Amino acid sequence: MTNPTSPTNEHDEARPAKRARTAASATTTSAIPAVAPAMPALPQRPPELDAATVAACFTEGLFNEDYVQHLANNYKASHPYLHCVMHPLVREDLLRAVRAEIMGQLHFTEKETDIYKVNQTGDLANIDGLPLAERAALGHLHKLRNAFYSEPFRNFVSAVTGCGPLSGSKQDMSINNYRQGCHLLNHDDVIGTRRVSYILYLPPPDEEWKVEYGGALELYPCVKKGTPATDPTVVLPPKYNQFIFFTVQPGYSFHSVQEVVVPNDRLSISGWFHVPQDGEDGYQPMDVVLGPDAAPASLAQLEEDAAADNDETSEYPYRPVSTDEDLTADLSDADRAYLAQFLHPQYLTPAAMTKMNDQFCDESSLQLRDFFKPEIASTLAPLLNQADARDRLANGDAKALAHGAGVRAGWAVQGSPVKQRFMVLTGDSAASTESPECAPLRAAADLLVSPAFARWLYHVTGIAARGTRHRVRRFRPGLDYTLAAYSSTSATLDVTVALTPSPRTAWEEGEIGGYECYVAPDESNDDPAVYRAAGGNENDEDGGALLTVPADWNVLSLVLRDQGVMRFVKYVSGLAPGSRWDIAMEVLPVPDEEDAEDAE
Structure with a gap:
């Protein structure tokens, strides 16, 4: 589990940003769509029981013709x-x-x-x-x-x-x-x-x-x-x-x-x-x-889903980044003034940005605690806690959970549940009174798609964006999750602001879910009836995960996800103290020269 990092507040000059290489996809694990592994046929068929012995195992009259017909009629209806x-x-x-x-x-x-x-x-x-x-x-x-x-x-x-x-x-x-x-x-x-x-x-x-x-x-x-x-x-x-x-x-x-x-x-x-x-x-x-x-085999299905998800006709398409501005330029005074409205000051100094870039290039991931400045965080926390209390999703009140919890102005359920289920913030103008958390969440999300943040992100990661997509998400206890999915087209930079206000200690061990997990698919397995558990090799202390990031409060997570690496947000238990909230953005990087040569 990665430990969030806070850089120093030194004020020396920043050097040009380096670019991280994506992590190798060495660990094998795969999504599993059924509980029991499929079983091979027996070498020889066991002795057949006689009809009387079989009938004696079941409730009386089970094989009666009228009863069978009754069940068949109910089945058809x-x-x-x-x-x-x-x-x-x-x-x-x-x-x-x-x-x-x-x-x-x-x-x-x-x-x-x-x-x-x-x-x-x-x-x-x-x-x-x-x-x-x-x-x-x-x-x-x-x-x-x-x-x-x-x-x-x-x-x-x-x-x-x-x-x-x-x-x-x-x-x-x-x-x-x-x-x-x-x-x-x-x-x-x-x-x-x-x-x-x-x-x-x-x-x-x-x-x-x-x-x-x-x-x-x-x-x-x-x-x-x-x-x-x-x-x-x-x-x-x-x-x-x-x-x-x-x-x-x-x-x-x-x-x-x-x-x-x-x-x-x-x-x-x-x-x-x-x-x-x-x-x-x-x-x-x-x-x-x-x-x-x-x-199709599990891996083939994931590839098909990823291709459809990345298509321009997808319900959640990438938006091309404007070419009107240089998103790799140094931060201007106007950029710093805008970012200072949201970010903690410790993340805006040249020395801090250099330190963050070094760590990101070494590890291909970075977690920044206290990302939003205190004034922003202190506004959001009570609103999110109030929303959970209002929807009876707080304090592990699992017995009160029901489908439809939290559905109101400003929020909609995102499916399909065979792939994912969570709530997303909508553009509903009526949400301000019924869902007061919507406006400040929307303002925070707007920050991530601003040119100023794109330039800050470039200096921290060395990655220039050619396309982005983002949404504000709420994972309700007892209901919501995403299943393993990945991009089949290129590497992706995941930019996620964790905004789960319930106690960090409740989430950090992963027992109640809500963590984001990065794993590599088992490309050697193309049989849809054979799967390996997400724990991977039982002797592997890391359990097969490349990276696991728990639900947290006011932490920015940056992860460079290689082509083929899968990720999922684990189902949030009904025993959780509240919802997992986040702002999740995906960035398609502009290929660097090495990437272009590899593609040739």
């Missing part, structure tokens, strides 16, 4: 996309025995990436390979797993959903324990040969799981294919022995799991039924199965 909710599924005594084995015999590993935080077991397909004594200790779980992938139950799922035949040999099941702070953000489950997603809930069987505990499954409608709405329309809280399943629909089956905000175990068995594999009835070659709706 469901929204925002086709799904089935049923309760109960498993015979009570069997499920209690399964839960006891899970809690007593299995080891959970905490996993965290840009998209989730969860405690998870290994693949349950591996039970067959355990020594006899260990397999016997998981006898009830083993039996339930085999019942799930038995022919009668696969036929049941197929009949309800109309999805066609399902594989019995490719078993893809794991157990997830969502404890306090755990969550899974928006995704559509489209990876490889998955056909049906399912979740069997196992919270404490003798206690009611209350809605305010979180952990609900959220289903999102789509504005258009591939673009879910910012808010869900169906919210399904966990319930013991409740079973939810749906056909994986590319570009439509978007869902998420709310953060669990209490110290309880939200246990579930989840996984996927896959299309038939080679040698099974109904098998078709992969190109036929996947067709034009096949999900």
Whole structure:
């Protein structure tokens, strides 16, 4: 984690600014769009259970033709996309025995990436390979797993959903324990040969799981294919022995799991039924199965998203910098007078600018504490705290959180949630009375796009701008985040003013999220069904991150992001003391001579 730096206040003459080189992208990690790693097919199919044994595992009458038709009718009428909710599924005594084995015999590993935080077991397909004594200790779980992938139950799922035949040999099941702070953000489950997603809930069987505990499954409608709405329309809280399943629909089956905000175990068995594999009835070659709706590999998807994001038709385009002024000239008296209205005086001396340039060129990043002068900071802090209190987003009041919190004049929700969700400051003129924080935030943001600041930035970083884009952002607790994304076109200078007024100590360890993380993609992995956690190598003390910058108050962060380096703002926990606020600008550098030669 980088320590913010304050330069000295010496008044000697500044020398011409050097330009930093972008950091190498050596660490490998990748965004992860699903909780459980996809599981390879077993070497040989486990013994098939007879129909009577399978039926005895489930609630009485499950395979009754009338009941199956009833579920199929409900499935066809469901929204925002086709799904089935049923309760109960498993015979009570069997499920209690399964839960006891899970809690007593299995080891959970905490996993965290840009998209989730969860405690998870290994693949349950591996039970067959355990020594006899260990397999016997998981006898009830083993039996339930085999019942799930038995022919009668696969036929049941197929009949309800109309999805066609399902594989019995490719078993893809794991157990997830969502404890306090755990969550899974928006995704559509489209990876490889998955056909049906399912979740069997196992919270404490003798206690009611209350809605305010979180952990609900959220289903999102789509504005258009591939673009879910910012808010869900169906919210399904966990319930013991409740079973939810749906056909994986590319570009439509978007869902998420709310953060669990209490110290309880939200246990579930989840996984996927896959299309038939080679040698099974109904098998078709992969190109036929996947067709034009096949999900691209994770890295390819990120590249496509980046290309679209940088296009001139993007909703958030770069604006060319005016050529009417020399943005690499020395600061004029007028520049200094303008900047002095906002910046702390310690950052305007020639000696300070030289010192900052040295550090930035050495490290390709720089954090400047107390960036705005006290008069500006003292005006903003109470307004931002009041906004959080007004919207019931202060003091870790997670149980009061709701989609739509903070939506009022001056602010709008920015999606799509499959990539990001946060609030942005708008140009609404009615915001001055309803949202008094808007005007001073807008004035502070105007500073960043001024010619005077562009010249100051050049002398601090050695980077001249050819294009910029900026926005004021608010990341609400329990709701907002960005997922891993990067620029595929060129290096980018990230200029971010952190304006989170809640105590710094609450954010600095990263437990409640809100930090900005820079990571490098795993370019060696082009299989969309195989991912590595954002922690990277378990023996890597840095956890795979190139740089992590926590939410903070009145700190300017400058980071030169190389082409291909990804970044994200980690989901802000509902347990956070308030929103993460910032002013975020991206600068496209004018290529220097070395860059131009490399391009040739």
